[in-house]
Amino acid sequence: MKNYFVLGLFLLLNFNQVFSQEIKNEELFSIDNKPYFTEEFIRVYNKNIDLVKDDSQKNIDVYFDLFLGYKLKVEKAYKIGLQNSLKYKNELASYRTQLSKNYTSDSKVTEVLKTEAYQRSLKEIKASHILILLDEFALPADTLIAYNKALEIKNKISEGLSFEQAAETYSQDPSAKDNKGNLGYFSVFRMVYPFESTAYNTKVGSVSKPTRTRFGYHLIKVTDARDNRGEVTVAHIMVLDKKADDGSDMSKNTIDEIYQKLQQGEKFDALAKQFSEDKSSSDKGGVLNRFGAGQLSSIEFENISFSLKEVDETSEPFKSNFGWHIVKLIEKHSVETYEKAKYELENKIRRDDRSKLISNSLSDKLNKKYTSSTDDKVMKLVKSLVDDTFYNQVWEVSQDVLKESNIDLLVINNDLKIKASVFLQYLQTMQKQNLQIKPVAALVDHFYALFIDVNLKEYYDSNLENEFSEFKNIMEEYRDGLLLFDLMEKEIWDRSKSDTIGQKEFYLNNKANYTWKKRIQADIYSSTNRSDLEAALKLVEKGKEVIFIKNELNKDGKVNIMVQTGLFEEGDKFLPKSIKYKVERSKIVKEGDYYFFLNTSKITDSEPKKFEDAKGKIINDYQQFLDSNWVNELKNDVTIKVNKEVLEKVKILLK
Structure with missing residues (x-):
């Protein structure tokens, strides 16, 4: 949950690289005398404006209130010390490590790796x-x-x-x-x-x-x-595994009926919309995102999909670990040219083990970028302290020696000074590598070269905020996002889930927001052939049961009618939109490619939902209620000063 929250917040608060020069970076507001500036607000707003779906939040005054509320929450997190949490520090350090990899690139190494990856992709x-x-x-x-x-x-x-x-x-x-x-x-x-x-x-x-x-x-x-077979785009109809009371496979019967309707000439996309239980694709006629070899968790599904040769060709029903499927080929995609693939290849390389090769190439650049100087006399002293017990991994440095060696050995960029004692401790840990370079002085030289390399990278890494302003801003946003998550979890989310008394009181005060729509208990009969449906209607009028009607009309391997039985809420996708709901047998109507009629046995009018029926939405709404009131409480606990003149200038600029 935290990963999605912080990622969403990061996307929300990311910024444009170009900041308008039409307005100086002035103080926009302050919280307890801590200033917040126009530059950050404008960057955030410009990036966020295309992501915000609620038009009301695009209003600058509304967005300013949201931004102020966000900063109030972050300040609250600092006041109660959430930034001191070890878990928080570790998560922030981990993210910084990942982000820093984007700043350790070598274009030549990257190009070699892209070419290699493309050749292998064939x-x-x-x-x-x-x-x-x-x-x-x-x-x-x-x-x-x-x-x-x-x-x-x-x-x-x-x-x-x-x-x-x-x-x-x-x-x-x-x-x-x-x-x-x-x-x-x-x-x-x-x-x-x-x-x-x-x-x-x-x-x-x-x-x-x-x-x-x-x-x-x-x-x-x-x-x-x-x-490489490339990638494939397919559509599918899926029926989840279901067993009848007698143990028979209901899903197999259903998928066979759907397949028979396909053989009778009914449209795949219409059947997918009507019967597929894959909610993510049914509304799109069953169409899935394109995929290649090894990308799916179902080998059966992948193999069947790639076995289809012609566009619009459909498979027979088959079973995967998800349920029963029928697959239709939409398009086959050949392997892209290098020019088209190279940008995606580079993105993948940065997320792959190959990135280590790019990171390693940074060493040469840093040796050219920064100066490093060694005190030869101190180095001579260090070497005199290392003997052949190092090869047996039993060499130790006493605390007295470390105290005596608390003198400068290495200076990086005339800025960072590193003590000889630090290198001695490094040496003590490195003997675990069991290297046998001899004499021991040469071994010390080998590890000292690695030591310089490590410290150059650490120096570069520690200065990324000074080297790259965008790195600094991203880290600040992620830091605040982590703090805000922990604060919301502590102050709002945990409370809203555990405060059952508050939930029920909120429910009673807002009962009108939690109501059932009209509900219809019915059998929904459908067919692409009106005469088949008319025959079904006559049998219903004679009082025949659903099973009898299906057996009577679906003969000789043909599925002429489908029947869906259940309790449907008004607006349900399975309910025909043009039928008025009454406890009766409706007339036959046509919608799209299908004819329908309903045999309705019961209608329940709109009524309030019980607390248990709406609990999930109640908790969600209660969270928003608590959050809204909480921001007002936070405003009362601090002194907020808004520079209205600067805010007006910002409004003019953004408009």
């Missing part, structure tokens, strides 16, 4: 793997054990053990027991980068050497490689 690899788990930061000894175990399994495969049997027996991927390591087909960006690289560089039928990823060591067998 192929789809089918592979299986065996995983030996290993922590990403495992000690060298543990790493060696895992590597040797993977190598031992590879040798057994070379001696005749089938890869599938080896995966089932030795792989520590839990899914291997069921799939024998088979990962199916995939293309670029579907796997972590080291795994992908090994897969694309292994010949079909061969097993790779042990490959290290952040999950451990993998043995990868490539079983096939084919040209």
Whole structure:
């Protein structure tokens, strides 16, 4: 929930890079003498104006009140110390780490990676793997054990053990027991980068050497490689799994009836709108977003979709882990040219393991950007303190030595001074790498070069706010967003969910807002053929039951009528709009491609909902009620001064 809240807030409060020069950055208002300026307000408003759906909030005065309320909440969060929470600090630091990656780019490395990714995207690899788990930061000894175990399994495969049997027996991927390591087909960006690289560089039928990823060591067998099939756009009709009281599969019967109606010439999109239970696509005639190999969680659905050859071709009913489907091919999309794909490739690279390669290339730039100087005498002293016990990982630095070495060793950009004691502590941790560079002075030089690199990057990272104004503003917005989430959770959301007395009192005071529309208990008969529906109507008039009527009219493998039975609220998509609701059998009407009539047994007039029936909406409305009153309370607790003259200038500019 927090991720969606903060992301939404970030989008809402993001800003334009260009700030109008027609108005100086003046104080717009203050809260307890803390100033807030026109520049921030104008940036936020200009960005937000296209995102706001409520036209009333586009009014500058209304938006100013919202902005002021937002700042009041953030100030409240600081006053009660939410910024001191360890969880908050960790989340903010984590986000800063992610955001900073956007500022560590190397265009040459990026271009190489884009070209490589595009070439790989032209192929789809089918592979299986065996995983030996290993922590990403495992000690060298543990790493060696895992590597040797993977190598031992590879040798057994070379001696005749089938890869599938080896995966089932030795792989520590839990899914291997069921799939024998088979990962199916995939293309670029579907796997972590080291795994992908090994897969694309292994010949079909061969097993790779042990490959290290952040999950451990993998043995990868490539079983096939084919040209990328591109992507496909399909529409589908889905019926969720449902069982009848007698245990029979109601959903299978329903999907078969729908399929039969397709065979009789009825339109796919009309059937999808009428009967598909995928709410996200039914109103669009069942059309789904385009997808490629490995992008869906249902292999069955993917394979059926790609098996369709001609536009408008439909599949027979088939079952996935979601329910029963019929799929129709809308369009096949071939692989895009490099020119069209390169921008999306770059975005994906920044979110992928490849970004580490780009980040590493930053080192050379920083060595040119910043100066670094070392005190040679202090370095000589440091080297004299390191002996051959380092190779056995037992070298230690005493506290007395650290105190004595509290002198400057490294200076970065004539600004940051780093003590020799810091490097000695760094050395003590780095001996875990078990490097055997000799003599020991050379080993110290090796780690000192890494130490400089680490500190150059840390120095650069710590100054991103000074280097890039947009980075500074984004971090401030995210910081405030996290604080606001924690504050709202504490002051509003938790209270609105737990305050049952307040909920019920709010419900009683606003009962008119929670009412049922007119509800109709009915059987809805539909058909594309009026004569079939007329036959059904005559049988209803004779008092025949739904099951009898369907059996009588749906014969010889044809589905001539469909019947939906239930309690429908006025305005329900299944109810014909042109029928007046009465406890009777309606006349036959036509809407779109279908003829309808209703056999209505009961009508319930509009009436207030019980508290339990409307509880979800009541809680949501109660939250908004509490929030609105809370802002007024916050205003009473502080001194707010609005510079009305500046606000008028802002209004003129924005208009």
